[in-house]
Amino acid sequence: MHYLLKKLIGTGMVCGMLVFAAPLTSxxxxxxxxAAGTYVATVTAESVNINKSRxxxxxxxxxxxxxxxxxxxxxxxxxxxxxxNDTEGYLPVSENAVVEEAEEGEIAKLQxxxxxxxxxxxxxxxxxxxxxxxxxPYKYGGSDPRTGVDCSGFTRYVYQNGAGISLNRxxxxxxxxxxxxxxxxxxxxxxxxYGSKSNINHVAMYIGDGKIVHASTERTGITISNWxxxxxxxxxxxxx
Numbered sequence: 302m303h304y305l306l307k308k309l310i311g312t313g314m315v316c317g318m319l320v321f322a323a324p325l326t327s328x329x330x331x332x333x334x335x336a337a338g339t340y341v342a343t344v345t346a347e348s349v350n351i352n353k354s355r356x357x358x359x360x361x362x363x364x365x366x367x368x369x370x371x372x373x374x375x376x377x378x379x380x381x382x383x384x385x386n387d388t389e390g391y392l393p394v395s396e397n398a399v400v401e402e403a404e405e406g407e408i409a410k411l412q413x414x415x416x417x418x419x420x421x422x423x424x425x426x427x428x429x430x431x432x433x434x435x436x437x438p439y440k441y442g443g444s445d446p447r448t449g450v451d452c453s454g455f456t457r458y459v460y461q462n463g464a465g466i467s468l469n470r471x472x473x474x475x476x477x478x479x480x481x482x483x484x485x486x487x488x489x490x491x492x493x494x495y496g497s498k499s500n501i502n503h504v505a506m507y508i509g510d511g512k513i514v515h516a517s518t519e520r521t522g523i524t525i526s527n528w529x530x531x532x533x534x535x536x537x538x539x540x541x
Contacts, residue, residue, distance in 0.1 A: 340372040341403045341411065342381050342392055349397040351390035355380050361390040371411045372400060384412070387419035423464065424490040424540055428508045430463030431455075437523040439516050446516070446523055452504050455516035455523060456492060459506065464490075466539060472496075472504040479539040484528075487536050493528060494535040501534065 344364045353359045355376055362385060364370075370383035370392065379395035394400060403411075416422050440449025446458055453472040460466045468475050476494045487493070489509040496502040505515030505526070513528045 338371065338373075338408050339403055340400055341369050341407060342372050342383055342394055342398045342400045343367065343369045344392075344398045346397040349393065351383065351385060351392050353390065355382075355391045361385055361388070364392070369407075369411060371403075371408055371415070384415050386415050387421050420540060421488075424488055427459065427463045427540070428489045428506075428514075431459045431506055431514050432508065432525075434459075434523050435514060435525060437516075439519045439522045450516050450523070452516045456504050456506055460539065464540065468539070473501045475504055476501050476535050476537060479537040480541070482536050482538045484533075484536060486538075487528075488538065490538075490540050492537045492539060493533040494537070495531045495533055498534050503531075507536075 344366055347366050348363050350358075350360045350363050351370075353361045370385065372381050372383055373389060374382040376382055376391065379393055381392045381394050381398075381400065382389055383392050392398060434446035434455070437446045438449040439451065441451050442454070443449035443451055444454040444458060446455055450458060453468075453470060453475055456472075456475060457468045457470060460468050468478060472494060475492060479492070482491065487507050489507055491507045493505050493507055493513055494501045494503070495505070503515070505513035505528075507528060508514050508525070511528055512525050513530075514523065514525050516523050517526065
């Protein structure tokens with residue numbers, strides 16, 4: 302059955318033809334006893350676009366040969382809904398991929414890899430990295446949160462060592478990196494800048510739940526505060 306399934310999908314035929322005379326629109330109809338989360342799609346073409354929706358050519362990502370995705374649904378007409386990182390995409394499998402039953406533990410492995418590749422996961426990992434330094438000392442001009450660091454030195458250190466992303470040294474310089482977002486769009490890991498539009502004098506990192514972590518003052522050191530303890534003049538998304 303696996304060979305036939307691969308062959309039919311590879312030639313653009315509907316996999317449901319294995320059992321029924323009419324095309325099917327649900328993975329549940331591929332075979333008896335099918336359960337969601339038991340099939341995977343492996344890209345065989347050199348590259349293929351996974352779209353954000355079936356009815357749009359807007360590309361979510363370009364998958365390379367050998368990439369494997371958990372199949373969430375057979376949408377019919379050679380399209381499969383697949384798990385992509387922390388979202389879903391639509392893969393045209395005909396002549397681009399093969400679909401087969403997952404090996405034992407393969408789905409769990411794919412889900413773990415998808416999670417760890419997601420932007421949400423990476424942002425949370427960055428936040429967790431930053432939070433380990435809460436309680437550390439503030440030092441003007443300092444660059445290491447273990448021995449003393451100022452606000453921009455802290456965000457620079459966290460991004461470099463927690464995400465492998467280089468930031469400028471000053472808060473003003475950092476305020477021109479990334480993409481500007483609004484307060485209702487900000488996500489964990491985004492940088493908030495305080496002062497005035499012409500004179501930024503402080504930077505902090507959003508950690509979620511309305512909180513920031515920052516190297517604040519010599520008295521408080523590295524601490525957690527409400528994001529609007531001062532009105533930020535700019536919010537930048539560095540991680541996209």
